[in-house]
Amino acid sequence: MPEGTDHSVAEPAYVRIAGEYARRIRGGELPPGMQLPSYAEIAQQNGVSDIVVRKALELLQSQGLVRSVRRRGVFVADRPNLVRVSPERQLEAAERSFQNESDQQIQVERETEQIPATNDLAEALGVPVGAEIKHVVTRATEDGRPISISDTYQPLDVIDISGADFLEETISDKLPTPVHAEWLRTTPGDLVKSVHQRFIAADDRIIMISDVSYPRGRYDAFVFRMSLK
Amino acid sequence: MPEGTDHSVAEPAYVRIAGEYARRIRGGELPPGMQLPSYAEIAQQNGVSDIVVRKALELLQSQGLVRSVRRRGVFVADRPNLVRVSPERQLEAAERSFQNESDQQIQVERETEQIPATNDLAEALGVPVGAEIKHVVTRATEDGRPISISDTYQPLDVIDISGADFLEETISDKLPTPVHAEWLRTTPGDLVKSVHQRFIAADDRIIMISDVSYPRGRYDAFVFRMSLK
DNA sequence: AAGTGGTCTAGACCACGTG
DNA sequence: ACGTGGTCTAGACCACTTG
Numbered sequence: 001m002p003e004g005t006d007h008s009v010a011e012p013a014y015v016r017i018a019g020e021y022a023r024r025i026r027g028g029e030l031p032p033g034m035q036l037p038s039y040a041e042i043a044q045q046n047g048v049s050d051i052v053v054r055k056a057l058e059l060l061q062s063q064g065l066v067r068s069v070r071r072r073g074v075f076v077a078d079r080p081n082l083v084r085v086s087p088e089r090q091l092e093a094a095e096r097s098f099q100n101e102s103d104q105q106i107q108v109e110r111e112t113e114q115i116p117a118t119n120d121l122a123e124a125l126g127v128p129v130g131a132e133i134k135h136v137v138t139r140a141t142e143d144g145r146p147i148s149i150s151d152t153y154q155p156l157d158v159i160d161i162s163g164a165d166f167l168e169e170t171i172s173d174k175l176p177t178p179v180h181a182e183w184l185r186t187t188p189g190d191l192v193k194s195v196h197q198r199f200i201a202a203d204d205r206i207i208m209i210s211d212v213s214y215p216r217g218r219y220d221a222f223v224f225r226m227s228l229k
Numbered sequence: 230m231p232e233g234t235d236h237s238v239a240e241p242a243y244v245r246i247a248g249e250y251a252r253r254i255r256g257g258e259l260p261p262g263m264q265l266p267s268y269a270e271i272a273q274q275n276g277v278s279d280i281v282v283r284k285a286l287e288l289l290q291s292q293g294l295v296r297s298v299r300r301r302g303v304f305v306a307d308r309p310n311l312v313r314v315s316p317e318r319q320l321e322a323a324e325r326s327f328q329n330e331s332d333q334q335i336q337v338e339r340e341t342e343q344i345p346a347t348n349d350l351a352e353a354l355g356v357p358v359g360a361e362i363k364h365v366v367t368r369a370t371e372d373g374r375p376i377s378i379s380d381t382y383q384p385l386d387v388i389d390i391s392g393a394d395f396l397e398e399t400i401s402d403k404l405p406t407p408v409h410a411e412w413l414r415t416t417p418g419d420l421v422k423s424v425h426q427r428f429i430a431a432d433d434r435i436i437m438i439s440d441v442s443y444p445r446g447r448y449d450a451f452v453f454r455m456s457l458k
Numbered sequence: 459a460a461g462t463g464g465t466c467t468a469g470a471c472c473a474c475g476t477g
Numbered sequence: 478a479c480g481t482g483g484t485c486t487a488g489a490c491c492a493c494t495t496g
């Protein structure tokens with residue numbers, strides 16, 4: 001135990017270190033893709049143990065500022081904003097939901113199957129348990145790297161979502177389903193940004209529900225644009 | 230080092246423990262406000278050291294499922310959704326943005342001042358540096374407990390925001406400003422949910438900008454409702 | 459006085475990537 | 478062979494709350 005260490009509450013070492021890196025990243029001094037020094041190095045530079053550095057970088061990771069790659073290092077995150085637009089462009093294809101990625105190679109693949117509704121799905125969609133429903137899995141990659149995966153469910157009699165009058169989106173941080181985790185190649189324990197969508201008709205019928213997962217650390221923030229008039 | 234421990238990648242102990250509690254909380258077995266066992270107890274029950282338990286509960290905290298109170302314990306979070314509605318009700322007063330809280334005592338206080346625009350503010354609002362602008366601080370409490378604080382800035386010639394044609398909202402997790410942290414009484418290092426708003430006129434003039442902070446762990450998720458027609 | 463969560467140390471093993 | 482990040486242990490001090 002270091003004697004005379006300042007434990008005067010206010011600002012723990014890991015917060016200070018995280019703050020410094022956050023500033024340098026936001027200021028552009030550390031550009032996207034740049035590798036950070038190793039834990040050991042940062043620890044030495046700041047005169048703390050490596051576990052403090054780990055906490056600091058965890059903090060940065062939960063802000064989406066860095067991503068750590070096992071056995072390789074910690075890197076400044078590419079940080080395009082994920083932009084969601086409402087309502088007029090909301091219904092465009094998934095590929096269009098991304099901003100600042102026009103140069104990138106974004107590939108989207110879909111798989112469709114027909115399944116009987118589980119209890120949860122039946123309740124969510126308002127259909128009888130066991131009723132056949134349509135399930136679409138959509139996976140997107142950029143330059144071969146996975147950037148999103150979604151499960152979409154709808155009753156068989158729904159042709160498209162033009163019958164929807166309202167859209168409700170719920171954003172949260174979650175542990176991904178095993179299937180989503182595998183596709184996004186997240187480390188066990190990594191949270192993902194989850195967007196749950198419900199397309200609702202005027203008679204409150206649920207037209208479609210969708211669960212989308214995005215890797216944390218890929219997107220800096222979610223942006224919603226909406227017309228007020 | 231315990232010999233024969235299974236370090237077979239797949240699922241670290243802290244993820245397993247976090248998952249168990251997440252399930253029990255989501256399932257209602259552990260109701261909002263209930264105190265969890267102490268680190269030491271959970272550690273003993275699961276045959277791990279307390280640091281593993283800490284990581285597990287950190288994971289729950291970053292999902293907004295629990296909140297930890299220093300020197301008292303860890304509690305299941307009250308988890309009303311923060312609902313944001315677009316566009317028709319978007320412009321209502323802040324008090325109206327909350328759902329399922331109608332019984333609660335929500336108090337809102339405002340402070341207004343006039344300040345010269347800093348570089349950042351001038352750029353954000355599109356006014357000359359040093360131009361006088363209006364700054365409003367809004368603080369909300371529920372039963373005396375702080376639940377949000379915001380800084381709102383607008384040029385002096387803007388009377389209200391009815392002149393705005395578009396609203397852009399950016400949601401992210403951030404380290405709060407010192408003022409916000411103090412009001413929300415967050416522990417140093419705690420992230421907050423930050424909503425940055427820009428009210429934009431048809432001629433791209435910025436009518437108003439606003440930075441709102443919400444304590445993490447108070448809100449389960451952000452919900453956006455929008456009309457599609 | 460006992461218990462709590464928050465911070466920090468020093469040290470260990472693992473599996474994998476790189477040189 | 479070495480370095481990396483990921484996981485985990487055992488132990489310590491602090492400042493505060495609770496009974």
